[in-house]
Amino acid sequence: MFESLAPLSAISPAWPFIAAGLLCFALPWHNVRKALMLLAPTLALMLWFAPPEQGIYGVIDLGPFQLETYRYDGLSRVWGLVFILVGFINAVYALHERARISDGSALIYGGAALGAVFAGDFLTLFLFWEITAIASAPLIFAAGTAAAYRAGLRYLAIQVLSGVLLLSGAVMWVQQTGDWSFNEIGLGTPAGFIILLSFGIKAAFPFMHNWLQDSYPKATPTGAVILSAFTTKMAIYALARGYAGEDILIWIGAIMTAFPVFFAVVENDLRRVLAYSLNNQLGFMIAGIGVGTELGLAGAAAHAFVHIIYKALLFMSMGAVLHRVGSAKATDLGGLYKSMPITAVFCLIGALSISAFPLFSGFVAKALTLSAVLKEGYGIPFLILVFASAGVLEHSGIKIPYFTFFGHDSGKRPKEAPWNMLVAMGLASFLCIFLGVNYGALYALMPYDIEYAPYTFDHIVGQMQLLLAALFAFTLLVRLKLYPLEKDITVLDTDWIYRRFLDGAVRWGSAMSQRLIIAIQIMVAQSAKRFGRKLFNLFSPAGALSRDFPSGLMALWTALMLAMVLLVAYFSSV
């Protein structure tokens, strides 16, 4: 884009992040690490502007393989830019945090996510795909609790499994096509299904989604912000690249938008509510990819872009509350607007954005997906998506700010969030409003030229009708005491299968194996004892062979044996 930067186009924006991350592991100085965290996204942004035109840059020749580390095109640059932006915002948000491992991990994780979206071939994609898994796990471990440790292990296992599936599918794909390039894959081959499964794990498809609700809420306040941005959206990018226009994705997306709505209503941990909300938002993007038209793909890309920012904003506001209060459970919160009014305003901006109120970023992005679904005649998915839009308002638009900052007064009066957290939330809030008002800037980034006007009478009236009717329903249900009050409970989800059922089966199997081993040991010991006793009875001084025999009898037996030997010798010589 800038001619003077063109010589730098061989360097992927991933490398400044990764290099800074590795340095952070080594550097004990807090201020230097924080400077690196701010510098890395700045350099990456410069490299994002470097390529003079769309194409493949940064090719690393490894003999039989060529790693294409910087594919700069209409699709990858959208994700690349927002990853860089959120990397910078997170660096500001984490300025107060003195955690060397977290600093390094966050940078390498962000760099790997950038590397994955700019990867031009499967091998490069796989390498960065796995690095995101390994680099992000310390952000969960860093919380330092036993729950976080176990959730981190579960997270790591599932993420690595996704990478293994990706490599398996890629190898099968290359055997069929002879081409390592990562482009359209489709579902026409077994390799296509395996790679979809790999992407589906990271995109949190239904029944594969619970790693998200299990791990993100247990991460540190800063860890959750950075985690919310990268892994799932990297998978959305991969789906857009490989599976655009696959009908099944419309249905998967529609289901993903709807089911988290029900879980979020009864969930007490507000960061877990946000994790369900994340699932719901991914559903909109996947539905857009499934439609596969230019409008649908632009919808997915625009939604991913704005979603990363407003979801980070919501996680940041909850992180600030967790930082100050020590809890993000709805039962522990309420009335915090009195002592954290600035955080409350930022949280409300995030809530308005995700709920798609006009003039906020969610409005201009979600409109593209809904229009694409409607225009292609997918009636039932459209109904589900509209229902899910009301659901978003419930859990992210109302529940998060209401139970945290308003609702009943918990009596807690924590200090306002640290200044750096406020600055980071302010930056994200600015982007939410800026992109909502100047939607042209967002649409100009899209992979296709789209002629779409979000602020039409029809669209504004329709969306406001939906939101106002839902808000009226909320106030009515609260008045009638039909809104379920928050209770400190654990809500079972599909993670029950591996956290309880499979874990129980393994524990039962382990206990049974131990019993079996003990039984075998006892049996062997008893047999050995019996055998030893028999030997003792035979050979010991008191044994059968040591008994005194009469000499007459011995002489008789000796004579008989001698006679037999003589007979044998005689007949053998005849």
Next chain:
Amino acid sequence: MSAPTDPSRDDGIHPLARPFLWLDSPWARRAPLYVFGGLALLGLLIEFLIPRHAVGKYEEVFGFYEIEGFFGFCIAVLAGWPLRWLLGRAPDYYDQEGDDV
């Protein structure tokens, strides 16, 4: 951390929040029901006076977005009662087997 009953003596209240303490008054808690109800009715009236241009067949139904918004929200919230009964467990549910905290 904990608040005195009289807000004027509550030192924990941020100066920027003081002008908004009326949000806790009973009338402010009752008002949203009527405000949002009124605005929702206004939305229907606008649609009646200036019909929207429907793209799909569902959009042709008068008040489609209000109907789906209201009933969709109610279904999502009211489903929470049986869902909580069905899936709700003690907070330390996963802790019972020494699995988690």
